[in-house]
Amino acid sequence: MKTEIVKKYLRLDKMPTVWCPGCGHxxxxxxxxxxxxxxxxxxxxxxxxxxxxCSSRTPGYVDVHTLHTTHGRAIAFATGIKMMKPDMxxxxxxxxxxxxxxxxxxxxxxxxxxxxxxxxxxxxxxxGMTGGQVSPTTPYDAFATTAPYGQMEPPxxxxxxxxxxxATYVARSSVHNVPKLDELIxxxxxxxxFSVIDVITPCPIAYGRRNKLTAxxxxxxxxxxxxxxxxxxxxxxxxxELRGKWITGVFRDVEHVGLVNLYIELxxxxxxxxxxxxxxx
Amino acid sequence: MRKVMIGNHALSYGAKISRAxxxxxxxxxxxxxxxELLSEMCANGEMDxxxxxxxxxxxAMTASIGASATGARVFTATSAQGLALMHEVLHWAVxxxxxxxxxxxxxxxxxxxxxxxxxxxxxAQRDTGWMQLYAQNxxxxxxxxxQAYKVAEAVQIPAMVILAAFVLSHTSEAVELPxxxxxxxxxxxxxxxxxxxxxxxxxxxxxxxxxxxxxxRYQIQKAIEDALPKWDEVGAEFGEVFGRKYGLIETxxxxxxxxxxxxxATLASTARTAVDTLREKGEKVxxxxxxxFRPFPSAQIRSILSSVDRAVVVDRNxxxxxxxxxxxxxxxxxxxxxxxPPIFGVIAGIGGRDVTKKDIIDIYEDIMRMDEPKSDIIWxxxxx
Amino acid sequence: xxxxxxxxIVFDKVKDTPPLAVSLYTMDYNKTGSWRNVRPVIxxxxxTGCMTCWKFxxxxxxxAEKYEEDGKEKYKPVIxxxYCKGCGICWVECPVEGxxxxxxxxx
Amino acid sequence: MxxxxxHGRGGQGTVVAAKILAAATAKEGKYVQAFPExxxxxxxxxxxxxxxxxxxxxxxxSKIYEPDHLVILEPxxxxxxxxxxxLKEGGWIVVNSNKNPEEMKFDGNFKIAxxxxxxxxxxxxxxxxxxxxxxxxxxxGVVKILGLCKLETLTETVKELVPIKEDENVAATLEAFELTxxxx
Numbered sequence: 038m039k040t041e042i043v044k045k046y047l048r049l050d051k052m053p054t055v056w057c058p059g060c061g062h063x064x065x066x067x068x069x070x071x072x073x074x075x076x077x078x079x080x081x082x083x084x085x086x087x088x089x090x091c092s093s094r095t096p097g098y099v100d101v102h103t104l105h106t107t108h109g110r111a112i113a114f115a116t117g118i119k120m121m122k123p124d125m126x127x128x129x130x131x132x133x134x135x136x137x138x139x140x141x142x143x144x145x146x147x148x149x150x151x152x153x154x155x156x157x158x159x160x161x162x163x164x165g166m167t168g169g170q171v172s173p174t175t176p177y178d179a180f181a182t183t184a185p186y187g188q189m190e191p192p193x194x195x196x197x198x199x200x201x202x203x204a205t206y207v208a209r210s211s212v213h214n215v216p217k218l219d220e221l222i223x224x225x226x227x228x229x230x231f232s233v234i235d236v237i238t239p240c241p242i243a244y245g246r247r248n249k250l251t252a253x254x255x256x257x258x259x260x261x262x263x264x265x266x267x268x269x270x271x272x273x274x275x276x277x278e279l280r281g282k283w284i285t286g287v288f289r290d291v292e293h294v295g296l297v298n299l300y301i302e303l304x305x306x307x308x309x310x311x312x313x314x315x316x317x318x
Numbered sequence: 319m320r321k322v323m324i325g326n327h328a329l330s331y332g333a334k335i336s337r338a339x340x341x342x343x344x345x346x347x348x349x350x351x352x353x354e355l356l357s358e359m360c361a362n363g364e365m366d367x368x369x370x371x372x373x374x375x376x377x378a379m380t381a382s383i384g385a386s387a388t389g390a391r392v393f394t395a396t397s398a399q400g401l402a403l404m405h406e407v408l409h410w411a412v413x414x415x416x417x418x419x420x421x422x423x424x425x426x427x428x429x430x431x432x433x434x435x436x437x438x439x440x441x442a443q444r445d446t447g448w449m450q451l452y453a454q455n456x457x458x459x460x461x462x463x464x465q466a467y468k469v470a471e472a473v474q475i476p477a478m479v480i481l482a483a484f485v486l487s488h489t490s491e492a493v494e495l496p497x498x499x500x501x502x503x504x505x506x507x508x509x510x511x512x513x514x515x516x517x518x519x520x521x522x523x524x525x526x527x528x529x530x531x532x533x534x535r536y537q538i539q540k541a542i543e544d545a546l547p548k549w550d551e552v553g554a555e556f557g558e559v560f561g562r563k564y565g566l567i568e569t570x571x572x573x574x575x576x577x578x579x580x581x582x583a584t585l586a587s588t589a590r591t592a593v594d595t596l597r598e599k600g601e602k603v604x605x606x607x608x609x610x611f612r613p614f615p616s617a618q619i620r621s622i623l624s625s626v627d628r629a630v631v632v633d634r635n636x637x638x639x640x641x642x643x644x645x646x647x648x649x650x651x652x653x654x655x656x657x658x659p660p661i662f663g664v665i666a667g668i669g670g671r672d673v674t675k676k677d678i679i680d681i682y683e684d685i686m687r688m689d690e691p692k693s694d695i696i697w698x699x700x701x702x
Numbered sequence: 703x704x705x706x707x708x709x710x711i712v713f714d715k716v717k718d719t720p721p722l723a724v725s726l727y728t729m730d731y732n733k734t735g736s737w738r739n740v741r742p743v744i745x746x747x748x749x750t751g752c753m754t755c756w757k758f759x760x761x762x763x764x765x766a767e768k769y770e771e772d773g774k775e776k777y778k779p780v781i782x783x784x785y786c787k788g789c790g791i792c793w794v795e796c797p798v799e800g801x802x803x804x805x806x807x808x809x
Numbered sequence: 810m811x812x813x814x815x816h817g818r819g820g821q822g823t824v825v826a827a828k829i830l831a832a833a834t835a836k837e838g839k840y841v842q843a844f845p846e847x848x849x850x851x852x853x854x855x856x857x858x859x860x861x862x863x864x865x866x867x868x869x870x871s872k873i874y875e876p877d878h879l880v881i882l883e884p885x886x887x888x889x890x891x892x893x894x895x896l897k898e899g900g901w902i903v904v905n906s907n908k909n910p911e912e913m914k915f916d917g918n919f920k921i922a923x924x925x926x927x928x929x930x931x932x933x934x935x936x937x938x939x940x941x942x943x944x945x946x947x948x949x950g951v952v953k954i955l956g957l958c959k960l961e962t963l964t965e966t967v968k969e970l971v972p973i974k975e976d977e978n979v980a981a982t983l984e985a986f987e988l989t990x991x992x993x
Binding site: 320322454455482484485486488489490491492584585587588590591672673674675 | 827828831832835839840841842843844845866867868869870871872874
């Protein structure tokens with residue numbers, strides 16, 4: 038099953054990817070492809086939309102309908118697609134800056150409206166493409182080119198943000214726990230409302246090198262393991278122990294019809310009402 | 319003190335030496351080195367300034383306006399998509415008369431995605447009221463930031479110092495760092511007449527009906543026109559103090575020129591070497607480099623064009639549906655002259671395609687063979 | 703920055719218009735008293751000086767006037783009829799029956 | 810005007826090499842331009858850098874198509890990608906290699922010089938085993954073969970511009986200057 042997925046879903050002529058050695062993005066893309074295979078839908082029924090940054094190079098490599106849009110606006114583009122193609126699976130891949138900085142407004146509104154699209158956030162806590170600037174999820178005290186003496190701003194918790202704004206499926210995993218990641222993405226795509234999967238992934242070159250992890254992929258992967266804590270275990274840990282950690286697992290999984298499908302239901306209801314009136318008249 | 323640096327860092331040092339006090343910025347290729355160096359200098363105390371990591375370019379300009387409205391000297395920098403995202407508040411900065419100086423790295427607009435140079439991103443902002451300066455090398459970039467603050471703060475209109483992506487932004491050249499003491503004399507602290515001041519509270523930007531709006535906008539146009547002689551004055555004064563003279567335009571071998579090459583920024587710089595070669599072949603050709611695009615130096619362009627037989631404008635931009643933008647403005651400047659020379663419009667180097675000395679020579683020889691301009695666009699380098 | 707003035711300034715020519723939209727005068731001249739049909743009147747016999755009306759008045763068109771009474775500083779509400787819009791919040795919120803009553807405009 | 814093109818791999822310090830050489834020659838009063846191949850650099854991917862050195866202001870602002878000399882920081886690229894395109898007849902090719910110049914084969918009439926830059930870099934712990942930083946070493950060879958500036962100016966500039974391990978980098982430059990073959 039392994040190699041067939043690669044051949045079926047990857048645009049092999051676009052290989053190799055642009056991602057640096059040891060970057061976690063390729064792992065997330067692999068997980069996404071397996072999720073698509075498990076969902077079993079035709080490639081023509083899938084749209085993959087991205088913004089700008091290393092994460093957003095993903096659609097270039099995947100053989101479905103793909104859109105590489107402007108920085109932070111992937112969700113807005115995806116909303117347009119979903120509205121006109123309601124039965125397509127519309128998946129958005131974004132970086133942490135893409136999703137929570139320049140695109141933050143679109144993110145929280147998509148959650149509030151329960152827009153039926155799936156958002157996979159490649160969360161490496163840095164702007165990698167442009168060389169390592171601070172992003173909204175850069176850990177407190179971490180170093181970046183625009184925080185040469187340590188980041189003084191506390192980071193966003195993408196999960197809390199999504200929960201607060203009303204997303205109906207919210208989960209987090211990491212590239213260190215790939216089986217779990219596969220499962221979460223599948224459930225996210227299946228959810229009929231706004232799904233958010235926050236994925237902790239390392240950036241050895243821009244983040245690792247500046248934060249005592251060196252560019253060594255193994256040290257960076259080890260760091261991912263250390264900063265992610267499953268929900269059950271987190272419940273027994275003190276606030277102090279949880280500082281700087283990302284809690285993984287499913288945080289919300291409720292069934293609400295997504296906005297687009299609500300529109301469709303309304304349309305059908307009105308059509309039926311008109312027809313009935315037509316018969317009576 | 320002479321230091322080899324990339325164009326981006328010339329911008330950062332320009333802001334530092336001009337004692338910028340607030341720097342709200344968002345990273346975008348190819349501008350990142352500008353803000354990284356500034357963030358470093360703010361953090362290590364080399365600059366007595368606040369670096370604000372904002373969440374997008376729209377916030378970068380909005381925060382700049384807020385800071386400038388309190389009377390602080392503000393610097394920011396961006397490029398292409400980022401500059402476009404600022405558009406709404408670029409207008410606001412002019413209406414609020416906040417003399418912000420911004421570095422813009424010329425980069426072509428998407429889609430398709432590109433990081434290479436083209437002037438359409440900044441030229442597309444030509445109606446917002448921002449003054450626009452196109453630099454041809456890194457020394458001019460640094461020097462222009464200082465001059466831009468002096469002019470901007472005199473007329474209370476913001477200004478962009480614009481340089482080409484990679485051709486300047488990432489190219490290292492030797493740059494003379496002006497001496498801080500002399501710069502402090504040349505560029506005194508910013509003291510605006512109107513500012514947000516708790517001791518003297520006022521409401522800014524209020525609703526203004528048709529009875530008052532026209533007079534306010536008229537004053538903006540007046541202020542930008544007043545900047546025309548100011549750029550030459552400040553450029554000349556800069557020459558006296560620092561030994562490098564600047565002005566609205568720069569001419570090269572035009573005294574006896576029969577034909578003129580008109581261009582801007584790094585294209586004009588390369589064109590200068592083409593003029594030398596053409597002169598060796600006996601061609602009576604000169605170069606007019608337009609340094610300040612807004613306010614547009616129409617009068618000086620008219621006087622130079624009055625004595626030539628024909629001119630070719632080389633644009634690294636395009637106003638879709640019309641033509642090159644410098645071409646439009648040059649043609650418009652001479653339209654009402656008694657017998658303006660024929661003006662040819664060439665578009666080259668779009669999306670960062672390289673424009674060599676030989677390309678400029680070919681352009682010149684092509685237009686010399688034509689008896690008159692037959693179209694508004696002569697394409698150079700596109701594979702038809 | 704020219705000094706603020708009480709009266710309304712009319713910007714006639716460009717030369718006396720500030721370079722940017724900035725408020726140089728007060729809106730005090732804009733007397734909103736003419737907006738009301740019914741006006742509140744305070745019966746100082748009943749008014750206990752609790753200043754509830756003063757707190758609630760949205761304009762604010764009720765001033766807190768200080769006065770001395772057997773050595774103690776006290777306040778009483780005074781309605782500024784030039785600006786009171788007659789919205790009624792003061793007489794509805796007043797805790798003392800009849801301390802604020804209403805009159806038709808023009809009586 | 811002298812035009813040089815450098816070939817290397819992302820992360821080897823190819824772009825920094827051009828910048829150091831520019832800064833060194835500028836220190837001796839020259840006018841310079843140093844720029845990378847304008848593209849998306851990635852660690853490990855082939856990278857090019859360029860440098861122009863002249864006595865007056867350099868007005869040309871376009872790429873270099875016919876360099877006078879070539880510097881190859883990554884010998885593994887030889888035969889993998891064509892690197893001699895546009896190189897002027899009789900130009901020097903300074904290669905990071907343990908071999909002797911005669912053993913190097915390039916089709917075209919070029920002068921070859923070799924510098925064991927990787928060996929020197931690893932000896933002085935510059936970069937890591939998997940990606941050694943060879944730029945300051947190879948510059949020692951470049952200055953020996955092409956002149957361009959005094960060795961002291963180069964080492965002085967190396968000391969100023971390298972982010973870390975100033976002394977090791979200077980030592981690498983000096984050692985490379987000695988071990989360069991081909992200038993006889």
